[in-house]
Amino acid sequence: MxxxxxxxxxxxxxxxxxxxxxxxxxxxxxxxxxxxxxxxxxxxxxxxxxxxxxxxxxxxxxxxxxxxxxxxxxxxxxxxxxxxxxxxxxxxxxxxxxxxxxxxxxxxxxxxxxxxxxxxxxxxxxxxxxxxxxxxxxxxxxxxxxxxxxxxxxxxxxxxxxxxxxxxxxxxxxxxxxxxxxxxxxxxxxxxxxxxxxxxxxxxxxxxxxxxxxxxxxxxxxxxxxxxxxxxxxxxxxxxxxxxxxACRRMPTEIASIAALRDRFEAALLKHLEGTVVNGTTERRLANTSNLSFPGTTAEKLLMALDLAGVCCSAGTACASGSLEPSPVLVAMGLEGDRLNGAVRFSLSRLTTSEEVDLAVDRIARVVERLRGRND
Structure with a gap:
């Protein structure tokens, strides 16, 4: 895989x-x-x-x-x-x-x-x-x-x-x-x-x-x-x-395409997975970053399942994600409950392709639906 x-x-x-x-x-x-x-x-x-x-x-x-x-x-x-x-x-x-x-x-x-x-x-x-x-x-x-x-x-x-x-x-x-x-x-x-x-x-x-x-x-x-x-x-x-x-020389031409891929990624997941929420602003934010909550499951379960499905992502900064505690960033933003516990961060780069984004959406949707089914 x-x-x-x-x-x-x-x-x-x-x-x-x-x-x-x-x-x-x-x-x-x-x-x-x-x-x-x-x-x-x-x-x-x-x-x-x-x-x-x-x-x-x-x-x-x-x-x-x-x-x-x-x-x-x-x-x-x-x-x-x-x-x-x-x-x-x-x-x-x-x-x-x-x-x-x-x-x-x-x-x-x-x-x-x-x-x-x-x-x-x-x-x-x-x-x-x-x-x-x-x-x-x-x-x-x-x-x-x-x-x-x-x-x-x-x-x-x-x-x-x-x-x-x-x-x-x-x-x-x-x-x-x-x-x-x-x-x-x-x-x-x-x-x-x-x-x-x-x-x-x-x-x-x-x-x-x-x-x-x-x-x-x-x-x-x-x-x-x-x-x-x-x-x-x-x-x-x-x-x-x-x-x-x-990075600074390429930025003017690459940022728009990265943002378009990020938006395509989010739109597909919001469409396929009911209840999915974008955390933070959708306006003044990094073009490559998407923080999504998937109510009905937890970030810990999602990360393990997505790793097995071949999708590399995280629940927060790498220097803090070894902890099982909720993300301090999202806590500071006032998130709580299922939205806090089910939050995952995805971050793209100029090397990310549209084919990878579409395949990732498919894998994430399958994983979330399976985990939600187990919790029913």
Whole structure:
């Protein structure tokens, strides 16, 4: 049975063009980028080139880019930068990724007052002006949610912040799927990851606005202005630069076709399976993301049955889906009962075909009908 991969918000396959760009640094060039000899200088030029590529497409300055092992490290570093500041108020989107939720909640133990942002039923921040205060020191809110697909109006939130307040934005799910402009967003820090956009696993970056001080998580080296000590992974950094460049270049022509496939997928399931509900907004959301509830069964049973049927999907973010608890994202949006317990996330990519979508609809419909029949 051919597997149909509809879990691209968890990870994406490596683009062959990205692999080709990385290959010389995996199998040939082996200089340490901190070394002064020719091979070291060649490695340094490769890193500088990747940094410039990323800066160009995200409208940042190359000096603002700090390479990390991934978005989890980048998110932790961004939040840690506030930890040593005076006591104050912190606002946190409860639908954010665990790698921002957990370190931000830890700030409460350091004297900060951490408050969750209010979300409406579609996952949008809806009472920001009421919740932000003069003493607010940090706001943490992702640009696009990987479960619901909801896209926040970050620039508007930033414009409402008090002077001196920092804003950290996790843009992992957005880059390559939405236009992302670091300057226009106005955020203080922004995180991204390679493996969400057909790049390599184990590489990400933190963008830090030039007028902002930032704290290193690690100690023991001078690399990257001391903000991320350790020998840089040249091949992964080169791959990240290529992946972001390709994703952003292809985005204007590919997003519409991906959205059309997503809408075709949803329309067919809504037609064939009575009671199926689209969770989140159907307007301002990621073009590749569909979160559906199938009342009459549970996500746990669905995922096991769909896996056996050759459909790869999930019940939430990969970093939290090992838990049997309901999705914190959907709970924050106010979902409950059968709608909460029967929610599954499907996420497409530019590699998803119309034939795969139609076949997936058939397999999902058969599985849901069978599970519902057992519960009658």
């Amino acid at each position: 051919n597997e149909i991969y509809l879990d691209n918000n968890a990870t994406t396959p490596l683009d062959p063009e990205v692999f080709e760009e990385m290959t010389p640094y995996l199998a040939g060039f082996h200089g340490n980028p901190s070394s002064q000899h020719a091979l070291g200088r060649r490695a340094r030029r490769a890193i500088d080139g990747a940094r410039e590529r990323i800066a160009a497409v995200l409208h940042a300055d190359p000096s603002e880019i700090v390479f990390t092992s991934g978005a989890t490290e980048a998110n932790n570093q961004a939040v840690a930068a506030i930890a040593g500041r005076p006591e104050g108020h912190v606002l946190l989107n409860p639908a954010d990724h665990p790698s921002t939720l957990e370190p931000t909640r830890d700030l409460a133990r350091k004297g900060m007052r951490v408050e969750e942002l209010s979300l409406d039923g579609e996952g949008f921040v809806d009472r920001f002006a009421e919740q932000v205060r003069d003493e607010t020191r940090l706001v943490v809110c992702q640009l696009a949610n990987g479960e619901s697909g909801t896209v926040q109006e970050i620039a508007k939130l930033v414009a409402s912040m008090p002077r001196g307040c920092r804003f950290h934005c996790d843009a992992v799910q957005a880059i390559g799927r939405l236009p992302v402009d670091f300057r226009e967003l106005g955020v203080t820090t922004l995180s991204l990851s390679g493996h969400k956009l057909h790049g390599p696993v184990g590489i990400g970056a933190l963008l830090v606005r030039r007028d902002t001080s930032c704290t290193a998580l690690l100690r023991g080296g001078h690399q990257q202005q001391g903000l991320r000590p350790g020998t840089e992974s040249v091949a992964n950094i080169v791959g990240l630069g290529k992946a972001i460049e390709l």
